[in-house]
Amino acid sequence: xxxxxxxxxxxxxxxxxxxxxxxxxxxxxxxxxxxxxxxxxxxxxxxxxxxxxxxxxxxxxxxxxxxxxxxxxxxxxxxxxxxxxxxxxxxxxxxxxxxxxxxxxxxxxxxxxxxxxxxxxxxxxxxxxxxxxxxxxxxxxxxxxxxxxxxxxxxxxxxxxxxxxxxxxxxxxxxxxxxxxxxxxxxxxxxxxxxxxxxxxxxxxxxxxxxxxxxxxxxxxxxxxxxxxxxxxxxxxxxxxxxxxxxxxxxxxxxxxxxxxxxxxxxxxxxxxxxxxxxxxxxxxxxxxxxxxxxx
Amino acid sequence: xxxxxxxxxxxxxxxxxxxxxxxxxxxxxxxxxxxxxxxxxxxxxxxxxxxxxxxxxxxxxxxxxxxxxxxxxxxxxxxxxxxxxxxxxxxxxxxxxxxxxxxxxxxxxxxxxxxxxxxxxxxxxxxxxxxxxxxxxxxxxxxxxxxxxxxxxxxxxxxxxxxxxxxxxxxxxxxxxxxxxxxxxxxxxxxxxxxxxxxxxxxxxxxxxxxxxxxxxxxxxxxxxxxxxxxxxxxxxxxxxxxxxxxxxxxxxxxxxxxxxxxxxxxxxxxxxxxxxxxxxxxxxxxxxxxxxxxxxxxxxxxxxxxxxxxxxxxxxxxxxxxxxxxxxxxxxxxxxxxxxxxxxxxxxxxxxxxxxxxxxxxxxxxxxxxxxxxxxxxxxxxxxxxxxxxxxxxxxxxxxxxxxxxxxxxxxxxxxxxxxxxxxxxxxxxxxxxxxxxxxxxxx
Numbered sequence: 001x002x003x004x005x006x007x008x009x010x011x012x013x014x015x016x017x018x019x020x021x022x023x024x025x026x027x028x029x030x031x032x033x034x035x036x037x038x039x040x041x042x043x044x045x046x047x048x049x050x051x052x053x054x055x056x057x058x059x060x061x062x063x064x065x066x067x068x069x070x071x072x073x074x075x076x077x078x079x080x081x082x083x084x085x086x087x088x089x090x091x092x093x094x095x096x097x098x099x100x101x102x103x104x105x106x107x108x109x110x111x112x113x114x115x116x117x118x119x120x121x122x123x124x125x126x127x128x129x130x131x132x133x134x135x136x137x138x139x140x141x142x143x144x145x146x147x148x149x150x151x152x153x154x155x156x157x158x159x160x161x162x163x164x165x166x167x168x169x170x171x172x173x174x175x176x177x178x179x180x181x182x183x184x185x186x187x188x189x190x191x192x193x194x195x196x197x198x199x200x201x202x203x204x205x206x207x208x209x210x211x212x213x214x215x216x217x218x219x220x221x222x223x224x225x226x227x228x229x230x231x232x233x234x235x236x237x238x239x240x241x242x243x244x245x246x247x248x249x250x251x252x253x254x255x256x257x258x259x260x261x262x263x264x265x266x267x268x269x270x271x272x273x274x275x276x277x278x279x280x281x282x283x284x285x286x287x288x289x290x291x292x293x294x295x296x
Numbered sequence: 297x298x299x300x301x302x303x304x305x306x307x308x309x310x311x312x313x314x315x316x317x318x319x320x321x322x323x324x325x326x327x328x329x330x331x332x333x334x335x336x337x338x339x340x341x342x343x344x345x346x347x348x349x350x351x352x353x354x355x356x357x358x359x360x361x362x363x364x365x366x367x368x369x370x371x372x373x374x375x376x377x378x379x380x381x382x383x384x385x386x387x388x389x390x391x392x393x394x395x396x397x398x399x400x401x402x403x404x405x406x407x408x409x410x411x412x413x414x415x416x417x418x419x420x421x422x423x424x425x426x427x428x429x430x431x432x433x434x435x436x437x438x439x440x441x442x443x444x445x446x447x448x449x450x451x452x453x454x455x456x457x458x459x460x461x462x463x464x465x466x467x468x469x470x471x472x473x474x475x476x477x478x479x480x481x482x483x484x485x486x487x488x489x490x491x492x493x494x495x496x497x498x499x500x501x502x503x504x505x506x507x508x509x510x511x512x513x514x515x516x517x518x519x520x521x522x523x524x525x526x527x528x529x530x531x532x533x534x535x536x537x538x539x540x541x542x543x544x545x546x547x548x549x550x551x552x553x554x555x556x557x558x559x560x561x562x563x564x565x566x567x568x569x570x571x572x573x574x575x576x577x578x579x580x581x582x583x584x585x586x587x588x589x590x591x592x593x594x595x596x597x598x599x600x601x602x603x604x605x606x607x608x609x610x611x612x613x614x615x616x617x618x619x620x621x622x623x624x625x626x627x628x629x630x631x632x633x634x635x636x637x638x639x640x641x642x643x644x645x646x647x648x649x650x651x652x653x654x655x656x657x658x659x660x661x662x663x664x665x666x667x668x669x670x671x672x673x674x675x676x677x678x679x680x681x682x683x684x685x686x687x688x689x690x691x692x693x694x695x696x697x698x699x700x701x702x703x704x705x706x707x708x709x710x711x712x713x714x715x716x717x718x719x720x721x722x723x724x725x726x727x728x729x730x731x732x733x734x735x736x737x738x739x740x741x
Contacts, residue, residue: 122388122637125660127720131727137637138388216382216390 037094038062044090045080050158052081052180069095081105082178103196105179107162111147111191112207112270114170118143118221134188142220145210147171147191156186175201195251201273202256204249206231208268211244218266225268231260300505302530303540306677308710309532310467310631312506316590316597317470321478323601324614326398330373330605331383331642332358333393337434338441339365344394350377355404355581358394361432367442368432372583372603375399386627386644388637396605408578413481417489417576424493424576431575432582436567437461437536438628440646443568447493449557456560458491458499459545460569462514463529463536465504466629469649471586472566474599476503476510479570484517486569487524489576494562499524500545501566504531533631534708538563540677552704567648587643589615591652593622605642608650612639623655631709661718672711672721678704682711686721689728694735697728703736705729 041062049057055064065075075097080087084104092099118141126132130152138144149169153162161176162183171183171192184192191209206225210217214226227245239253240260249260249269261269335341342359352358352371359369375398383393403409419427429444449455460483464472476483487499501518503511505528515526527545534540539550541563548559556563564572567585574580583604590597595616602611608625626633627641630651672682680701688696705725712722 125658127660127663127723129723132720132723135726135730136387136634138384138390142384142388142637144389212382212390 035066037066040094041065041091044083044087044094046082046087048082048158048178048180050082050178050180050182052178052182053079065091065095069097073097075099081180084178103198105194106175106177106197106203107173107179107183108193108195108203108205109147109171109173109191110193110205110207110209111145111170112223112268113141113143113146113221114149114168115141116168117223118146130186131188143210143217143224144212145189145191145208146221148189152186152188153183153192156182158182198251198256203251203270203272204254204256204258204261205251205270206247206249206268207270209246211246213245217245223266223268226266228265230263230265231269234259234263300528300530301544302532303535303543303677305679306675306710307532307534307540308675308713310713312531313467313590313592314470314473314506315468315592315594316588316599317473317507319470319474319596319598321474321586321599321601324603324606324611326373326401326603327606327610328398329378330396330398330603331393331607332369332372332396332605333383333385333391333642333644334359334369335391336369336440336604336645337361337365337367338439339363339367341392342366342369342432344380344392346377346380346394348377348379351375352377352396353402353404355407355583357581361442365442365445367434367444368430368581370432370581370583371396372605373398374402384638384641386634386636386638386641393642407580413485414577415485417485417492419489419576421493421495424489427576427579428493428572431571431580433568433571433575434582434645435565436571436585436645436648437565438632438646438648440644443564443572446562446564447490449494449562453557454560455494455496455557455562456498457546457562458487458494458496459541459561459563460487460499460501460566461536461538461541461563462501462503462507462510462566463541464507465531465533465536466631466633466649467533468590468651469588469629470590471588471599471648473507473510474588475570475586476507476514476566480510480513480517482573483566483569484514484521484524485577486571486573488521489572490562490564490569491523496562497523501526502529502535502541502545503527504529504535506531534677534706534710537677537706537708539706552701582645585643585645585647587611587647588649589617589652590649591617591654592657593618593652593654602643604645608636608639608641608643611643611650612652617652621654622652623658624653626651626653631713632707663719664717666719667717669716671714671716675710675714677708677710678706680705682721682725683719685728686719686724689724689731694728694732698732698735702728702732 042059045058047058053061055061065078068075085101088099120140121142124140128150130148130150133148139146139148147170151164153171154164159176159178162171162173165172179194208225210224217224218226225246229242231247232240232242237253237255239250241248258271261271340363342361344359346358353374356371358371361367375396378395378397380394382390385391425444425447433443434440462476491499511528518524518526529544538556542548542561550556550559571582586599587602588599589611598615625636625639627636666683676682685702709722
């Protein structure tokens with residue numbers, strides 16, 4: 001009886017010693033030498049693994065920064081939108097480089113149609129996904145470019161920053177947005193755009209992407225951009241471009257003078273987080289301001 | 297008793313509801329204005345050849361198909377071109393179209409309008425294909441694939457069978473059925489023309505067994521014609537699918553990702569055969585078609601002969617619909633049709649029926665989780681695994697979707713029809729198909 005136990009222990013003991021020796025040599029032979037900087041860069045990253053930087057995850061991004069630092073002696077073009085400038089500064093410090101200051105971005109919903117301004121003409125009772133609905137038809141309101149209101153962007157957001165407002169039927173972005181870009185990819189109609197947050201969070205943008213001519217666009221939606229070019233003419237900084245019956249405000253050139261907002265006949269241009277205008281302007285403008293604030 | 301032929305795997309049998317099968321074909325009065333969309337065929341849209349203010353006659357060429365897979369377009373009415381603008385189509389998107397104001401009914405002189413049937417086929421093979429191309433024929437079963445392209449057999453391949461699709465497996469629809477009853481002689485001559493163009497000596501007309509009158513009528517005429525035979529088939533959806541019909545009639549299986557010509561078959565619809573007769577023997581382009589207007593909501597379910605470009609509203613009003621109780625207006629049959637987002641949309645070459653469902657018939661059931669019952673696999677006529685394809689499309693695992701042959705899906709909807717959890721299987725698969733096709737295209741470039 002004792003012998004059996006002894007043999008078993010001996011056999012197992014010898015086996016484990018043999019395995020340990022083999023493993024030791026294998027480990028020596030196939031040793032992977034990893035740059036210790038990857039670990040330290042990975043440490044300071046937010047670990048959201050959102051993919052907003054364009055890489056598969058934070059670790060992947062860390063590897064890319066090291067590669068870029070070794071090859072080009074800079075980390076230009078690499079940016080962690082979630083961490084922002086602070087994190088990029090830390091990363092640069094680890095690598096002994098300097099990071100460019102970047103304006104933080106935020107998701108902007110470029111459609112203000114929804115249930116209020118683009119009332120439903122037909123009823124959709126198919127599966128609840130914008131991707132399906134986009135393939136099937138133009139949308140309940142009839143606008144072929146407008147928000148379908150089925151919330152693919154809400155599902156894609158991992159940061160609790162984007163929610164559907166079921167009263168307006170439009171998504172709303174709050175200040176938790178880290179500009180990872182997941183919603184931009186999720187939207188089948190490319191309504192969501194990443195724009196710089198702007199000074200004091202102030203932004204001006206055209207809240208419409210409809211490229212139809214004025215008549216048909218206005219027929220479906222009361223706040224559509226009709227391509228009248230009034231804003232284009234009034235802009236003193238050449239920040240506005242017209243293409244396909246649609247105005248676009250370049251956020252870099254825009255100096256936030258708000259002249260375009262006043263002339264827009266359909267209230268398609270939105271201003272966010274501005275103080276109320278002087279009393280001479282009509283109260284109407286301030287009301288649009290407050291509604292659009294929640295839309296930001 | 298002989299068991300009837302059918303395809304091997306899968307298939308469902310929805311309630312037939314063929315309300316309009318006894319309604320003779322009625323010619324609809326000319327509308328005041330027609331809207332002719334330019335992209336009516338599968339492939340590249342036709343290129344417009346007229347301008348605003350032009351006078352056109354019935355059957356005059358208004359747009360040409362210039363790409364390989366493209367078809368000509370002819371004016372369905374006589375009158376004046378109002379404008380060339382964008383019009384809302386069945387899906388609500390705006391697409392380019394020609395607006396024509398109807399004045400009188402003057403036909404192009406080259407069209408033979410005499411009622412007598414011309415039996416003798418004078419044209420040669422090449423001339424037939426040329427004529428079919430110039431008359432702008434497309435597959436009238438619904439896929440609108442240009443007919444002349446199907447007739448050009450690629451080099452190295454040989455067609456052995458011409459299979460004529462008179463199955464009409466979609467519930468409700470009866471346009472092909474009425475066509476077979478009222479124009480049998482013409483259809484058979486059309487088939488003879490197609491046989492000459494393809495250089496085949498065997499043609500099989502597949503008809504489902506619920507159309508006994510059409511089977512007996514066509515069998516009677518077939519006796520006089522060598523090589524043409526009628527094959528009664530078991531009633532099963534989706535027998536009208538090209539690959540299913542080939543399996544059912546000649547027991548051959550089209551390999552994955554290949555065309556029917558690979559197994560020596562060419563499939564055409566009975567409606568197309570009739571259009572071929574009219575094009576080749578009467579020189580009449582494709583500008584009108586038979587449309588079934590049906591549903592429990594319709595007072596008088598009918599089959600109309602309508603000009604392309606007529607608004608759906610005209611048909612619905614003629615058939616007596618009740619807008620108060622109508623829930624959904626569907627373009628096509630209940631299985632594969634899509635719900636219209638505007639009833640102002642025009643009838644196009646591919647419209648085989650307009651189905652109105654009552655509001656209590658048209659609803660989606662609550663989506664429940666998949667219970668792994670495997671019913672979708674049992675009914676899939678292509679032998680795919682719909683639950684898996686839907687799942688991998690949903691989660692974005694497109695490599696697995698491609699490996700599981702997602703591109704072989706014919707979008708018949710049998711899986712979704714049978715699913716006890718009412719899962720949107722086909723919706724997901726369709727999305728996945730689009731994504732996978734896109735990935736393959738980019739890989740090639």
